[in-house]
Amino acid sequence: MSLNGLLDTSLQFILFGGKGGVGKTTMAAATAVELAKTHKVLIFTTDPAPSLGDSFGQAIGSDPTTIAGMPNLYAMEIDARKVLKEFKEEYGGEILDILQQGTYLADEETEELFQLDVPGLDEVMSLKKVIDFMQNSDYQIYLVDTAPTGHTLRLLTLPELLDQWIKFLATLRWKYHTVVRHFAREERIEKADEFLLEMKRTVKKVQALLQNAEKTEFVVVTIAEKMAVSETGDLLRGLERMHISSRHIIVNNVFPREEADFARQRRAFQERYVQAIKQEFRPRSITEVILQPTEIQGIDKLQTLGMQLFTESKEEV
Ligand SMILES: Nc1ncnc2c1ncn2[C@@H]1O[C@H](COP(=O)(O)OP(=O)(O)OP(=O)(O)O)[C@@H](O)[C@H]1O
Ligand SMILES: [Mg+2]
Structure with a gap:
């Protein structure tokens, strides 16, 4: 052969x-x-x-x-690592902002999001x-x-994880929207959402x-x-x-x-x-x-x- x-x-x-x-x-x-x-x-x-x-x-x-x-x-x-660092610099700030404000760092996944330290993300990037x-x-x-x-195999789990985060941020946004109506923060969460969607699009493109x-x-x-x-x-x-x-x-x-x-x-x-x-x-x-x-x-x-x-x-x- x-x-x-x-x-x-x-x-x-x-x-x-x-x-x-x-x-x-x-x-x-x-x-x-x-x-x-x-x-x-x-x-x-x-x-x-x-x-x-x-x-x-x-x-x-x-x-x-x-x-x-x-x-x-x-x-x-x-x-x-450099590619991921550039990506974090471009988009990561808003997410850090939001998560630093609240008591939202309870679970492990949020901590990962906070650090953008997701196994496989560097390979995707x-x-x-x-x-x-x-x-x-x-x-x-x-x-x-x-x-x-x-x-390479960790590529598999990324879209699902990103979906969970998007949902999490949506909940957060909804919460602020109804309770605080804090405009600046609302905007930051939207940017964070956009960031996650961009990551998701990237994963999809790579997969395709x-x-x-x-x-x-x-x-x-x-x-x-x-x-x-x-x-x-x-x-x-x-x-x-x-x-x-x-x-x-x-x-x-x-x-x-x-x-x-x-x-x-x-x-x-x-x-x-x-x-x-x-x-x-x-x-x-x-x-x-x-x-x-x-x-x-x-x-x-x-x-x-x-x-x-x-x-x-x-x-x-
Ligand atoms: N058939 C072979 N005969 C002799 N030496 C080999 C053979 N195949 C690879 N090597 C040598 O073995 C070493 C490891 O090979 P290589 O770097 O290609 O592995 P790798 O799978 O890319 O490793 P890593 O997982 O660290 O990236 C190199 O020094 C290479 O020259
Ligand atoms: Mg090698």
């Missing part, structure tokens, strides 16, 4: 995700290098601890940076930034190296793109170990619930079968999970990637891996 299927489509947006440390960045970078042979490609990372720069062996900025030796390949790192970028630029394929599993199977594909990267397989199941189920297309799984770091003793033993135990992945996550295409003796860094190694990822008819690469 290989990632070849990605090429036969109208895909514009390919995300790479999975458990921490399984090789997401490396696989995304190698795929970008391969796709850049035929397309103009921009690869983003939304990981709060980005390592695309390490992978390409060069500095990457927060604007598209050309990758040396690859005329059609650009990379940029999105600082999710980064993806929004990606979408805004897509609307205003002319790359043919956009790749995203995402943060580890949990983050993610759920467009003609344009978007989520490639899951994993390794042949128990915890990783179970986390892969969680991720795939989450993606299915969110209606995000995910037909490719990369099983990274497998040992070559022909190596002696230690390697052979490792390979034998990995084989169980490789088979489990093939059975359980059918009919997805499964691409195995051999654990290399050294790290996969720099264009040359990425190029070799990229070619292998897209080579058909081998059991493993």
Whole structure:
């Protein structure tokens, strides 16, 4: 199996995700290098601890940076925390104002709202930034190296949470409206409402793109170990619930079968999970990637891996 299927489509947006440390960045970078042979490609990372720069062996900025030796390949790192901070600065003041006045900080959710410290909100904001970028630029394929599993799945719970907050603010507004009729405060609450609606629109926009199977594909990267397989199941189920297309799984770091003793033993135990992945996550295409003796860094190694990822008819690469 290989990632070849990605090429036969109208895909514009390919995300790479999975458990921490399984090789997401490396696989995304190698795929970008391969796709850049035929397309103009921009690869983003939304990981709060980005390592695309390490992978390409060069500095990457927060604007598209050309990758040396690859005329059609650009990379940029999105600082999710910075994006969220800007958003808070733009809209957050009114909410703080309102909540500081009253005794409304009773429950945990309100506290979260107060801090705007919502798990997954930074990822949503980064993806929004990606979408805004897509609307205003002319790359043919956009790749995203995402943060580890949990983050992406938290996207799921956001719309519901935002609805609850909107209701909460509506109650608050109604209360002031009937009891105090305090005009200035009323206005602030309206601004806060608008802020929540804006967040909700953002989440919806991100979801709409993610759920467009003609344009978007989520490639899951994993390794042949128990915890990783179970986390892969969680991720795939989450993606299915969110209606995000995910037909490719990369099983990274497998040992070559022909190596002696230690390697052979490792390979034998990995084989169980490789088979489990093939059975359980059918009919997805499964691409195995051999654990290399050294790290996969720099264009040359990425190029070799990229070619292998897209080579058909081998059991493993
Ligand atoms: N098949 C492989 N053989 C050898 N080394 C590999 C292989 N795949 C990845 N690596 C190396 O393993 C390290 C971790 O890979 P990578 O940074 O791609 O993982 P990640 O899933 O993005 O991690 P994080 O969750 O921290 O973002 C890197 O140094 C990379 O070069
Ligand atoms: Mg990474």
